[in-house]
Each structure stands twice: as C-alpha cells, then as structure tokens.
Amino acid sequence: MGKVQSLINEQKTELKQLLYNYTMTLAIGSLISVVYVLNDMIDLGSPDFMRQFYTIMFAFVIGCFFVETFYVDKNQPKKVALLSTMYVVSFAIAVVIDLLVENLDNLTDKQAYYISMYIAVIYVSLVCVTFYKLVKKNAIEMEKYFARVLFGLLKVWGLFFLLYAAVILILEIFNSLIADIDYWDLLSRIEILLIGFLFFPYSILTISDTREDNSRFTKGLLMYALMPCVLIATGIIYMYIIKIMASGEIPSNQVFRICAELFLLGGPVWLMSGVFLQERAEKKGVSVGIYGKIVNNMAYIYIPCIILEIICIGIRIANYGLTDTRYMAVAAIIFQIIYVAWKPLMKLIKKEEGYEGLILVFLGMFIIGTIAPFVNMQKLSFLSQKARFEKAMEEGNMTVANNVYDYFRFDIYGEEYLKENYTKAELSELKEDIYQEDPSAQSKDFEYVSFYMQTSKQDEGLNIKGYTNMYPFSYISDYEETYTMEDISEMVLEYGKNDSFQCNFDATAMVEKYIEMHQNGEKYSYEMDYDYYELSPNVCVVIMDISFDYNPYSDIIQDIDYSGYILINEEGHNGQ
Amino acid sequence: MDSKKIVKVPFEKDVVKELRAGDYIYLTGTLYSARDAAHKRLYDSILDKESKGAVLTGGELYEEKVLPLDITGNIFYYLGPTPAKEGQVIGSAGPTTSSRMDKYTPLLLEKGLVGMIGKGKRNKDVIDAIVKNGAVYMAAVGGAGALLSKCIKESRVIAYDDLGTEAIREMKVEDFPVVVVIDSQGNNLYETAVEEYKKSI
Structure with a gap:
C-alpha cells in the first residue's frame, strides 16, 4: 500500500510541476479536445469557422510549447508580463497564419508556394529549437534523451490503449446488460477527451522531463534486437556494393532510398545503442568489446553507403538535371556527411557540442532548401532544368525538351518561364514535333x-x-x-x-x-x-x-x- | 414480374443464372463504383499489358498490378457520387447512363466482371458479352441518388483517387434496390416489358 501511495504522490508532484511548466500548452490542448467533442454533439459554429478555430489553436499550441519551454523555469517564479506578451505574440502569429492559409487559393502558385514554405519554416524552427532546448535542459546526451522520449512515449501509448479498451469493455457491458445504446459516437468522444486530458499531457511530460532512466528491457531491445537488424541491413548493402563493383553495373535507382532509410531508422538505433553499451561497460568496469566497438564506429562503417548514394544521385543529376526530389537527396547526403564528421569536427574546433547540434544543422539546411534566395530547391532545380531545356531546343533533342517541358508545366518557375518565353503556337509546335517522333506521347497530354x-x-x-x-x-x-x-x-x-x-x-x-x-x-x-x-x-x-x-x-x-x-x-x- | 429477392453481392455460385430480367432485387454486400474515366483506365491498362504478352484473367491482371482490384465475380455500379456532407457516408449516389461504358464493358466481362448497375440501354456487343460470360445488367432508379445513398453504409476510395468523384470506390451496401434488366440468357427488360405492355392493352 505504501508503494502505491508513494507512486500516486510522485505522479501528483510530477503533474503539478507539469501544469506549472506548461499551463497554457495543456489548457489549449484540453480546450481543443473539449470543443471537438462539444461540436460533435451541438454545432458550435459553421464548418468554416470551426476549421479556422482548429487551425489557429493547433498553431497556437505549438507556439505555447515553445514559449513555455524557453521562458518557464521550474526553479524560478514565472515572469508573468514576459509570458503574457509571448502568448499574445504566439496567438497573433497563429491568426495571421490561419488568414494566410485561408487565402492561399487567391494567390499565384509562386506566392502560395513561398507562403506555405515560410509557414513551414516558422513551425519547423519552433519544433527544432524547442527540442534543442529540451535536450540541453535535460542535461543528457541527445542519444539518451531520444531513447527516453521514444520509450516513454511507447509507455504512454500503451496506457492510452489500455484505458481505451477498458472504456469499450464498460460500454459493451452496459449495452448488453442495462440498455441498448449506440455507443460508437460516445466512444469516439471519450477517445478525444482521453487524448486531450491524458495522452497529450503525459506526452508533454515525457518529452519535457526525462529524469527516468530507460529500463533494462528498453536498453536490451535496442542493443540486442534492433541493433543486429541494422547490422544485417548494412551487411546486405555491403554485399550489394561488392556485387556492383564486381559486375561494373550502375547502382540501382532504389539504392539511394534504401541507404537513406537505413540512415533514418538505423542512425538513432546505433547512436542510442552506442551510449547504452558504453554505459553498461563503465558500470561493469570493462571495455565495450568488439560488438561495442562496431556499434560505436557505425558512423564510419556507414561511409560506403554515403558514397553509393553520391554515385547514385550523381548519375541521375548528370543525366537528367536537378529536380526537387534530387535536391532533397543531395541535402540528405550533405546531412549524413556532417553527421559522420560531427565528432571529429567538434574535436578539431575544440567545442563540446553533442549530436543535439545536428538539430540546428538540420534546421539551417531546411531554411536554405525552402526559402533561401537563389539556392532553394525550387530555384536551383528550375535553373538546372532550364539549362537542359535550352540546350535540348538548340540541339533539336525533342525527347529531352518534352521531358523538361512536362516538368515545367507543374513547376512554379517553369510555368512562368514558358509563359514569358514561348507562345502557345510555339509550344504546340514543340508538341507536334514530339508527336511525330513518338505518336504515343499524345495520349499523355490528354486532359480528362x-x-x-x-x-x-x-x-x-x-x-x-x-x-x-x-x-x-x-x-x-x-x-x-x-x-x-x-x-x-x-x-x-x-x-x-x-x-x-x-x-x-x-x-x-x-x-x-x-x-x-x-x-x-x-x-x-x-x-x-x-x-x-x-x-x-x-x-x-x-x-x-x-x-x-x-x-x-x-x-x-x-x-x-x-x-x-x-x-x-x-x-x-x-x-x- | 418475379417476386422480390434479397441477394448477397458478390454473387454466390449460380445466383446469376437464377436472376431473370424483371426481377426486383435488393443487394447486400460489396459493390465498386466506376464511371467512364475509371473504365477507360482499366481498359487501357489491360490492352497495354496484353499487347506485350499473353492474355490474362482478371485475377492475374490484379496480381501483376495491372488492375487496382480483382474484378472477378464483382459488380460495378456506374456512379460518380457528389461529395459527402458531414456525417454522411457518401453524397448523392444515383447511376449514370450505362451506354457510356459500352465500349469498355465486353473486355471487362471477359476478365471476370459479373454484374453492372446503371441506367438505360446497352448495345448489342454488351448484351452478347453478358450472355457469353454469364453476367447480369441491373438498373438503379435514375434521379433517386439521395435515396440510394442511404443504402450505402461504407465507402472508401481504393483506386485512381486523382479522378476525384470518378475514382473507384469500394462500397458496402444494404438492401440496395435494383431491377434486373438484362439477364444471363440475354432477356432484356427494355424489350420484353414493352412487348408485355402492348399485349396488355
């Protein structure tokens, strides 16, 4: 009984602290769920009004999370004036964003694209900077932080589903024994309230305060179940590399996707496993062993995969020019190179910045790729394709010209370029040439x-x-x-x-x-x-x-x- | 007119053979919506595949991802519903003129499609294909889209979602009212009903 009581007291203290730290974030989260449920029962407003309400509130809740992470310190009294100002600013930004989103249809494609990108940059920045701050606040390595968050969230999910199942059971019993009710509507409302009042606060708690160390099970799962899977996948890619080196064939188009997925899913696994293996060895006072050394050097073992990605994308860019997707692929490769070079680089400049610095690197790359003038993905891809198009037109290579033309039709700069430089008759002439060369090409241009x-x-x-x-x-x-x-x-x-x-x-x-x-x-x-x-x-x-x-x-x-x-x-x- | 029947769809074995032109039946089970554009895509995909190799069945075409669904034993409802309002499964769901699908239908029947629901007459090629493949053509009441939509209990887009309202939908229906117009023996209600009426006056 004593144990249960102390567990309850611990939970109470934690929730009180959470409420103090994230008052507005939790209030808005709960408000969204209550309004959603009420609107399901009685119409609170027109669908347009409700859509606006949700857009503003979701944007506002992200702003509040950022503000409270930065400006609330559990050890100090709240600076009410500063916080209030920040809330007002966050709300105003949320309203402006909603107005922009509502009016995207009235803008040109180019304006709509860049406004969407600016909005994305604002929120990606808020999320990235908030997580960077949280890692620093928790004063642990990023690898440990993410392991704790990941498995903490899994626990929250488990709890949520258990409660949900219990509610279903109660309603089913009531339905069978007491009165016949159509409980599906009721169930969906309870689900929303559970998300607002339980899942959301506990998720915030998990993300913001990771005092609880990972369990042995979590660590075991990472080190001895997930990590071997990553090693097997890497081994298969090594075998593929040997195969293409032996046969001299060009890497398959799918290689980039496979390697990038391995990095995306495997990277966190080997980072987290490395920390836990080191921790375990230190506790026992022994070395990490061969397995630990392999895991600790995974970043370097992964280098051939990066080379393979570079070859794969390089060939495509050389043959078909840069596109949005290829730009993102190049950015992903650069990020992987920075990741591999991170530790040696930090040593070189004598700075003690952990992998959490990569969050800011990612943010910087995201901003460059989306809104930086002259070098964002839309602009660079267009310039590359424009060069291909003009060269193909000069040389009379209609197949290439047609391919680029089809790309331009759905590209914000390409569309403008075609309008400014070619008349409808000239474009029809280009198409006629294509149809003569390849009659089946006509079918692709039919619009239904x-x-x-x-x-x-x-x-x-x-x-x-x-x-x-x-x-x-x-x-x-x-x-x-x-x-x-x-x-x-x-x-x-x-x-x-x-x-x-x-x-x-x-x-x-x-x-x-x-x-x-x-x-x-x-x-x-x-x-x-x-x-x-x-x-x-x-x-x-x-x-x-x-x-x-x-x-x-x-x-x-x-x-x-x-x-x-x-x-x-x-x-x-x-x-x- | 024959008595009313409640019939499960896809049809169970031999049910198609028992249906007669003029039967007023209620369908319960799964139907697929497909209008002109979806038919054209299915048709083009089959021709494209078969121009490169052997003739395949509906099941094989699905397995080879030529078709987005296995049409074998299934029924197409010639429908492009209006968007659903809040709380509705589907918008107004009345049939479209079937003759638009005539140029594509014989091939689809050959590949295993066993039933169609629409409105209006079919051409001779379609009627011949219905008899040859033991299929059936049914009519839903044109203009009663809102009423028919109430018989559709679930609806989800399963293919060609870029076609918007003309995408292929899988729909769970209950007591969906149709009249058998052309049966597997080629009896055509549009002809027999007129003859019967003439005799009766």
Whole structure:
C-alpha cells in the first residue's frame, strides 16, 4: 500500500510541476479536445469557422510549447508580463497564419508556394529549437534523451490503449446488460477527451522531463534486437556494393532510398545503442568489446553507403538535371556527411557540442532548401532544368525538351518561364514535333474533362416550354475516336425509336465552354446546370452529362460522350 | 414480374443464372463504383499489358498490378457520387447512363466482371458479352441518388483517387434496390416489358 501511495504522490508532484511548466500548452490542448467533442454533439459554429478555430489553436499550441519551454523555469517564479506578451505574440502569429492559409487559393502558385514554405519554416524552427532546448535542459546526451522520449512515449501509448479498451469493455457491458445504446459516437468522444486530458499531457511530460532512466528491457531491445537488424541491413548493402563493383553495373535507382532509410531508422538505433553499451561497460568496469566497438564506429562503417548514394544521385543529376526530389537527396547526403564528421569536427574546433547540434544543422539546411534566395530547391532545380531545356531546343533533342517541358508545366518557375518565353503556337509546335517522333506521347497530354448534373441538386426542373416533344439522347463515340474542332462543329445526334431521327449539332460552343471550365479549375464539378443549346426555333439540345479527353496543344478531342434531351416541335424533326 | 429477392453481392455460385430480367432485387454486400474515366483506365491498362504478352484473367491482371482490384465475380455500379456532407457516408449516389461504358464493358466481362448497375440501354456487343460470360445488367432508379445513398453504409476510395468523384470506390451496401434488366440468357427488360405492355392493352 505504501508503494502505491508513494507512486500516486510522485505522479501528483510530477503533474503539478507539469501544469506549472506548461499551463497554457495543456489548457489549449484540453480546450481543443473539449470543443471537438462539444461540436460533435451541438454545432458550435459553421464548418468554416470551426476549421479556422482548429487551425489557429493547433498553431497556437505549438507556439505555447515553445514559449513555455524557453521562458518557464521550474526553479524560478514565472515572469508573468514576459509570458503574457509571448502568448499574445504566439496567438497573433497563429491568426495571421490561419488568414494566410485561408487565402492561399487567391494567390499565384509562386506566392502560395513561398507562403506555405515560410509557414513551414516558422513551425519547423519552433519544433527544432524547442527540442534543442529540451535536450540541453535535460542535461543528457541527445542519444539518451531520444531513447527516453521514444520509450516513454511507447509507455504512454500503451496506457492510452489500455484505458481505451477498458472504456469499450464498460460500454459493451452496459449495452448488453442495462440498455441498448449506440455507443460508437460516445466512444469516439471519450477517445478525444482521453487524448486531450491524458495522452497529450503525459506526452508533454515525457518529452519535457526525462529524469527516468530507460529500463533494462528498453536498453536490451535496442542493443540486442534492433541493433543486429541494422547490422544485417548494412551487411546486405555491403554485399550489394561488392556485387556492383564486381559486375561494373550502375547502382540501382532504389539504392539511394534504401541507404537513406537505413540512415533514418538505423542512425538513432546505433547512436542510442552506442551510449547504452558504453554505459553498461563503465558500470561493469570493462571495455565495450568488439560488438561495442562496431556499434560505436557505425558512423564510419556507414561511409560506403554515403558514397553509393553520391554515385547514385550523381548519375541521375548528370543525366537528367536537378529536380526537387534530387535536391532533397543531395541535402540528405550533405546531412549524413556532417553527421559522420560531427565528432571529429567538434574535436578539431575544440567545442563540446553533442549530436543535439545536428538539430540546428538540420534546421539551417531546411531554411536554405525552402526559402533561401537563389539556392532553394525550387530555384536551383528550375535553373538546372532550364539549362537542359535550352540546350535540348538548340540541339533539336525533342525527347529531352518534352521531358523538361512536362516538368515545367507543374513547376512554379517553369510555368512562368514558358509563359514569358514561348507562345502557345510555339509550344504546340514543340508538341507536334514530339508527336511525330513518338505518336504515343499524345495520349499523355490528354486532359480528362467531365461534368454532369445531379437532378436532386437542381432547384428548378427542365424547362420544356415552347416544345411539344422531348427525346432522351446519348452521343457515345467509339473507343479512342478522335475529333478535330471542325468535326465537333458537324456532329449528328440521333434520337427517337431506333434512332430514326437526326439533328445536326454544332457542339463547338458546348465543348469550348467545358474546356474553359476545366481549365479554370472547375474539375469534376458535380453540380452542372441544365445546359440549353437552341439550334432553331423548333429544336433545343439540353446537355446533362458530358465527358471527353482534350489535348490542349493539338486541340484534339477524344472519346467524347454526352447525353441529355432533345426538345422539339413536331415540324422540327430532321429538317429542324 | 418475379417476386422480390434479397441477394448477397458478390454473387454466390449460380445466383446469376437464377436472376431473370424483371426481377426486383435488393443487394447486400460489396459493390465498386466506376464511371467512364475509371473504365477507360482499366481498359487501357489491360490492352497495354496484353499487347506485350499473353492474355490474362482478371485475377492475374490484379496480381501483376495491372488492375487496382480483382474484378472477378464483382459488380460495378456506374456512379460518380457528389461529395459527402458531414456525417454522411457518401453524397448523392444515383447511376449514370450505362451506354457510356459500352465500349469498355465486353473486355471487362471477359476478365471476370459479373454484374453492372446503371441506367438505360446497352448495345448489342454488351448484351452478347453478358450472355457469353454469364453476367447480369441491373438498373438503379435514375434521379433517386439521395435515396440510394442511404443504402450505402461504407465507402472508401481504393483506386485512381486523382479522378476525384470518378475514382473507384469500394462500397458496402444494404438492401440496395435494383431491377434486373438484362439477364444471363440475354432477356432484356427494355424489350420484353414493352412487348408485355402492348399485349396488355
């Protein structure tokens, strides 16, 4: 009983301390969960208002976590004025960010991209700097800190799921024995409250205060289960290196991904295992042994993998230029090199900075890659592709030019470059050259245009005033049948019993209208209205459903299908 | 008209053979939504694969990742639903005109598709393929999308999510009302019903 009491007292003290340290963070976390549950029961506001509320609150809670990590010290009284100012600033930033996010659609692609990146930089910076501060505050090596946090969070998850299972059990028993209730809604609300009031505070506690050393199980799991897996994976990559050296083949495209994943997942494992093996050896007063030496030197053992990554990405960049993905790959390689060189580098400059310094290195690289002028990934990738494009155009290498062109179509700088330097006719000419070289290339450029109406969504019925008869019709083209704009102007619609009646339909206006709607971004619109085309005083075509493939370069239409009604006066048949 | 039937989908063995044009049935189980664009992609994928090698079954095409689902024994509902409102499984879920899918249907039936739900007539090639492959074509009530959506209890996109509303969805349905229009023997309600009506007057 004494043990339980002391455990409860310990928990109480810890939670009190947590509440003191992270008052606003916890309050906002709980508020989000309560509002979410209440909104599920009674509408607290319009969906737009609630979305704004959540965006602001999530942004604000990150700001509060940062502020309280930096400006609250458990051993000193709170500086209320300073904290209040910081809360107000954090809230104001959160509101501005929400306004920016809400208005991204009204901006150009380039503006929207950079604003998104600035927002990302703000929050990635807050998170990185907060973690850097937490490692320093805990006064332990980063490897130990992350091991404690990782396994602490696993414990919190375990506790959360146990409680959740217990709630399900209670509701199930109540449902079976007392009253038949539909408890799934109730359960989802309880789940949100558990997250807000239990999972979130305990996670903050785990991240912020890692006094508790890792258990023997945790250490054992890392050193003797996960670490051997990392060694086996590294061994396989070594075998692959020997294989490609023997055969002289180029490294597979997948090598980079595999090595990067090994670094991402394996790096923390060997760092944490290294610390624990060292700790264990020191306790016993023995050396770390061969296994410990291997683990401690994993950073150097990993060097051939970095070389392999450099070869792999280098070949791709030399052949196909730089792209966003390749830029990120290069950045990842640079980060790995800095990691490997970190300890020797710190020794060289005689600075006692642990691996937590890498958090700031990562942040610096993230800022450079996203928003730094001239060298961010968008800009550098564009410049590289632009050089390829101009060279290919000069040399008449249409395949390369087309590849770059397809890249530019979805690139913020590329799109601008094409608009400024090439007319639509020139681009169509480029495409024509490509189609001549490779006819199958045309199919890749078709855009699917599709609009249809839902009768249940229409306020008014079909207007048939002035006509005596109404015939349903469907125009279905053959598979991959192509039409020029001239063909579209001379379409023939068949209707009536056994399609015995016909009318000529110049569908140009209709097709152009839907192409324009598609190009304006109204893709996959569901609420198209009845679309009337009066062909003569006696005949009117009403479109309710249309789909086709459209090539914007050649103005070719393919697979056009549309249906609706033909409204007609008796004298309008065939002759109109 | 035959009596009402509650039928599990995908169909159990020999059920398709027992269905007759004019049967008013309720489907319970799993259906897949697919409209024009999804059909074209499935069709193109099959042609592309088979132009390079041997003819494959629906199951083999799925195993080789040519198709995003195994169409064998399954049913397509020609549907592109509206977006779901908060609290709804799916938006309005009425059928689209089936003839748009006619050019793709015979090949899909050959690959194992066993049923289709849409509205309106089918062409001769489709009817022949239905008979040849022992399949069935059913009609759902056009314009009753909101009502039909209530029979859809779960819905999730399983393929071609870039097509938005025209992506392929897996849907769990309960008592979903349809009329058998073309049965596995080629009886066509659009023809027989007219004849019967004529006789009755």
